[in-house]
Amino acid sequence: MPTRQAGFEKVAMPHLDSVYRMARRLTGNETEADDLVQETFLRAYRAFETFQLRQYGAKPWLLKILHNTFYTRIGRQARQPVAMEDVDLNEVAETEQNITSGFAANLNWEGVDQELKGAVNALAPEYREVLLLWAIEGLAYKEIAEVCDVAIGTVMSRLFRARQQVSEKLGRYAREKRIPGSAPT
């Protein structure tokens, strides 16, 4: 195997699962996700000479390429911010109380896992992406901002909104199902 390919695979392939997970969540489709991941790795391979491992970890780099590839495919319209994007962060933070009023923090999570998946998958792509980069891939705000090519403030507002929307949906579900501990407090 050529040295360059071996070097690239050593750096990039350990992150295949993370890239695939995000691709599945963005596309919602196994075939499209496979295709998207292949194109991502091919683009990354072509750009390998310009990649500085020390400066920018491999995982955020690959996820950034995935992000750009995905949104290039679905067209620029999907990248337009939704309304209330630049809302004051303090205002957004105040509405976070829905997290605890929408469902009590002692809710039985085991029973709502499927509903949680549905709530996350129902988010707009830009909110879903930020939420998953935060919750599953464990990226910091700055890294999410790099991946999504937005300002840190935008990451924060999208994340706060995404959490709010998921929490509200789960709260409604829990109350409908009369799940113990879900009564508003």
Added chain:
Amino acid sequence: MSCTQHERDLQLHADGELAGSGSLELLTHLQACPECARKVFAIQQLRASIGRTMGEMKAPAALHASIASLLAAESEKRGPEARPAAAPRVYKLHWPAAIAAAVGLALVGVWQLAPWKQREVVDYAALIQPVNVTDNGPVATSLATNIRALHVRCAMMGPGHHDPSLPRKAQDAADQLSTRLGLAVMSGSSLRLASGVPTFEGANVCSLVDAENVAHQVAHLLYRDASQQAISIMSMAPFAELTGLKTRAYNHQNYSVLAPGSSTSCHPFTIVAWSSRQASYVISVPFDDEEAMQYVEPIRVALEREPSIEKLFLAALQ
């Protein structure tokens, strides 16, 4: 400050983005305000639930093969390589770090991961108690935040963090050392059998920035536990900020126990540091301080009984 005024910091704290005096102020508030503590807990619980529910997906094996084929075709299109491939810039491995990796943890079976448990009545304020640190001053918290940032940055590289240029002689030395230290560790009273033993992932020389933005070279060893959580061992020449931290005694040895501002009993991250005359050691683990000490003690004992390792560290960092 009122709860409303803390709202934004509460979000940042739950996400591990709040450091320094803001974090200390918020933690003080959280200890007195169950409602705010419950909000932090809810955010962290949401994160854990999403991770648990949606984080298990793995790429199909066929996809791996498809990518390899694509890359091979691309390589062929580019033609034969004129010179060796431009690998990403990594620092040269200082093999004593690898020795210490084998020495420190190869034979240590140390902790149990306590899975998160649901409780019917939840004391939220107690749940988000900070890690029991020895020093929570601004310098200590800032240094802890930087140590955690280095840990996370290197852990995210996965096996790519490792420099594989380990000389054969060093490997032989590491093997001999492991045997000797294995005996020492197994006889130590602090050793506790656990369900999972961490595996060595890689080692490299990295740069740690202190609270004054001064960079220090560290030999950084990374391990993974059974749940793929990363554990760091760093060794470095002592510097004032680190050696000046407050300490407490554990088994007749003084340690500094630190935590970044975001660390709580829900999402712990503990940093334990100590110094010999010539080197400082920093262990970073995603556990609380009690479990962290179970980890740290065997490592310290092993290093103490083999002074040659410390000499190798110091030589490597020059």
